[in-house]
Amino acid sequence: MRSDLHHLPERQQRELERVRDTLLAGFEAAKNGGGGGTQEWRRGGMVLKIILFGSYARGDWVDEPENGYLSDFDLLIVVNNAKMTNIADYWWNSEDQILRDPSIGRTVNIIVHDLHEVNDALKRGEYFWTDIVRDGVSLYEIPGHPFATPQPLTARDAWAQAEGYQERISRSVDVWLELARVSLEHADDIEWRRKAAFNLHQAVEAAYACFLLVHTFYFPRSHNIKFLRSLAEDVDTRLVEAWPREQRADRRRFELLKRAYVEARYSDQYHASAEDLEWLMARARALRDLVADLCQSRIAELKSKATTA
Numbered sequence: 070m071r072s073d074l075h076h077l078p079e080r081q082q083r084e085l086e087r088v089r090d091t092l093l094a095g096f097e098a099a100k101n102g103g104g105g106g107t108q109e110w111r112r113g114g115m116v117l118k119i120i121l122f123g124s125y126a127r128g129d130w131v132d133e134p135e136n137g138y139l140s141d142f143d144l145l146i147v148v149n150n151a152k153m154t155n156i157a158d159y160w161w162n163s164e165d166q167i168l169r170d171p172s173i174g175r176t177v178n179i180i181v182h183d184l185h186e187v188n189d190a191l192k193r194g195e196y197f198w199t200d201i202v203r204d205g206v207s208l209y210e211i212p213g214h215p216f217a218t219p220q221p222l223t224a225r226d227a228w229a230q231a232e233g234y235q236e237r238i239s240r241s242v243d244v245w246l247e248l249a250r251v252s253l254e255h256a257d258d259i260e261w262r263r264k265a266a267f268n269l270h271q272a273v274e275a276a277y278a279c280f281l282l283v284h285t286f287y288f289p290r291s292h293n294i295k296f297l298r299s300l301a302e303d304v305d306t307r308l309v310e311a312w313p314r315e316q317r318a319d320r321r322r323f324e325l326l327k328r329a330y331v332e333a334r335y336s337d338q339y340h341a342s343a344e345d346l347e348w349l350m351a352r353a354r355a356l357r358d359l360v361a362d363l364c365q366s367r368i369a370e371l372k373s374k375a376t377t378a
Contacts, residue, residue, distance in 0.1 A: 070120070072207040076128050084173050088142065089119055089208045091170070092179070095163030100153075110150055117184055118147040119209040122201045123303045137314030141176040141299045145201060147184050149214070154181040156290075178296045180289050184214055190287070194222030197287035222286075228371040231283045235364045238279035242357050245272035249350060256343040265350075266329035266341045270294060272353050273326065276360045277301050280308070283364045292330045295323070305363055311356035322348055 074082045093116060100114050123143035124130040130140035146160075153159055160181060167177050190198045199219040245268050252265035270292075277297035278288045284304050291297065302308045313319045325341055326349050332339040341349075 070202060070205055070207050072210070074121075074206060074208075077125065080174070081125065084175070085121065085125075085142065085208060087170065087172055088144070088167055088177050091167055092116070092119060092144075092146065092160075092163050093209065095166065096153075096159055099159045099162060110152060113150070114153045115149045115211060116146060116209065117149055117211050117214045118145070118207065120145040120147070120201060120205040120207055122205045123300075126204050126206045137320055138309075139175055140303075141178050141296075143299070143303070144177065144179045144208070145187075145205070146179055146181045147187055147214075148181060149184060151183040151186065154183060156181065176295070176299070178293075178299060180291075184216075188217035191217045191219045194220045195286040196222070197281075197285035200285070224371065224374040227286075228368065228375040230286060231364075231368050231371050234282040234286075235279060235368060238275055238282065239361060239364070242272050242275045242279065242360075245269070245275055246350075246353060246357065249346075249353070253343070253346055253350065256346065259340070262341050262343065262346060263329075263333040263339060265346050266326065266339070267333040269346070269349050269353050270326055270329040270333070273297075273356060274330075276353070276356050279364060280304070280360045283367055293327065294330075295327050307363065308356070308359055311352055311359055313352075319348075323352075325349075 074085060077085070096114075096116055100111055120126075121142065122145055124140045125142055131138045133139065148154060156164075160179060164177070164179065167173055187198060191202065202216055202219055249265045249268035249272060252261050252268055255261035256265070273294050274292060274297060277294065277300075280301050281288050281297070281304070289296070289300070298308075298312065312323055314323070322345050325345060328339065329341070333341070
């Protein structure tokens with residue numbers, strides 16, 4: 070795995086250095102704060118690796134902020150203890166600090182896993198992890214904690230797993246969309262509109278789960294559909310079609326949907342108009358259809374490899 074960022078513009082290199090330093094400092098503060106540093110497992114907690122993956126690692130990022138298209142920084146943080154993967158306890162403050170930092174000009178997404186979990190996935194040959202080992206760029210590493218050698222996933226196993234994910238999750242997408250449709254029949258009532266927004270959020274989350282699991286065999290522990298969208302579009306840019314983002318109004322509506330997971334359930338300040346929700350319903354259905362087509366194509370490809378091997 071390479072460790073230089075020379076393929077990136079100087080601005081992005083500086084931003085990544087700032088992000089790395091913020092994450093490391095934030096982890097140390099969280100680990101030692103609140104008196105928890107007296108626990109042996111916390112005292113021994115370490116960040117073993119920080120790895121840039123995705124478009125900025127491969128070199129095919131998009132940088133068109135004027136059109137609403139700007140690739141995110143995607144980072145894998147590897148720790149030595151599964152307890153350190155808890156975002157709320159160890160990483161939320163750093164994420165918030167990065168979000169508010171004016172010197173960092175793009176969204177930063179992090180996933181946190183312990184080394185044992187990553188190595189088990191590499192031994193199973195899961196594509197998401199083998200791609201990171203192949204294409205990732207190390208921003209930080211403590212020597213002596215190597216990744217396992219990736220093992221190839223058999224074509225038959227890949228086909229079976231992908232088909233199972235598609236069959237199970239695609240039905241969930243349809244159910245969430247139907248719940249949203251029923252909720253929208255009562256769009257004159259704000260509580261029903263909030264239920265519609267939440268159901269649409271869940272439909273979109275499930276659609277991205279289906280796509281990512283079929284294509285990479287990995288889905289992050291996240292309900293942030295903007296992050297999920299970024300991961301999925303990084304795998305296949307054809308998914309960009311689902312969400313127009315040139316117009317401010319369209320970007321606002323996606324953000325409204327992103328907020329629905331929490332706010333549509335718990336905040337009396339959350340408001341989505343019937344017009345907003347009809348637009349979001351149309352886009353969620355477009356996403357479902359795109360995901361279905363792309364997953365079917367992927368499964369057919371895996372089946373062909375399995376049956377001709």
